[in-house]
Amino acid sequence: MASSSRWTTADIPAQSGRTAVVTGANTGLGLATAEALAERGAHVVLAVRDTDKGKRAADEIAAAHPDATVTVQSLDLGSLRSIRAAADELEAAFPRIDLLINNAGVMYPPKQTTEDGFELAFGTNHLGHFALTGLLLENLLAVPGSRVVTVSSQGHRIRAAIHFDDLQWERRYNRVGAYGQSKLANLLFTYELQRRLDSRNTVAVAAHPGVSNTELMRHLHLPSAFNPLIGLLTQSATKGALPTLRAATDPNALGGQYYGPDGLGEIRGYPKLVGSSEQARDPELARRLWTVSEELTGVTFPFS
Known part of the structure; x- marks a missing residue:
């Protein structure tokens, strides 16, 4: 086993007999996460918006790991209708x-809304995963040691606030602020979910990938002069997935913990426990966001 400072996929315990649902698993961090879990024996469900890409990803995993069990589930996190349909199929x-593993996300898109009229980053990154988790929670609660892992970002510290007076950025859109709001919401959700789970079978854990060179960066539109720097300042999707994988599989991980890279500024490196902003730890803010999220999605969690 690797030391705690050099945790790698070699440290993932056997996952045989376990079912893992990974959103956004057809590319980037999600694909790397799904492949590592499948390699260790989990039945991995690639929950993706584009099922053709999902099938190609499943074929890619199967080619590399012939014994892997991988299935594809249609899921558009920008559509409550799609989320409910996917949850029904997954439950059955x-x-x-x-x-x-709530991995899928969008970063710094131009101003857009989801099918339900939510600002794209908030609707996809937070509300979509909030709804999916609530609809699948009973299936998770049936399994001792089950986990909900939500992928946040260092973006939760950058121009981040929960704008209750304009959650959908209808008055003035700022893509950095909108992304920051969604990533802050991911952490508030994780910590509040853990508080509400209390001593139940399931725990909620969060992770962030540092700065990984994936399709998530496609909206940055950096000048070509920055291309050489991207390779120096970022890490691969395989490395970026390690904090998520540790949060999902490390036997010592606890509910309410947050994993990220151990390098300078948590930009890159091996996964370790990291801290989050004071705002992210505000229980009153988390409870208020939870109530609003229930109202917007129409999803309540089965805690009774």
């Missing part, structure tokens, strides 16, 4: 879910 197919 997998009465017991060991891991739900």
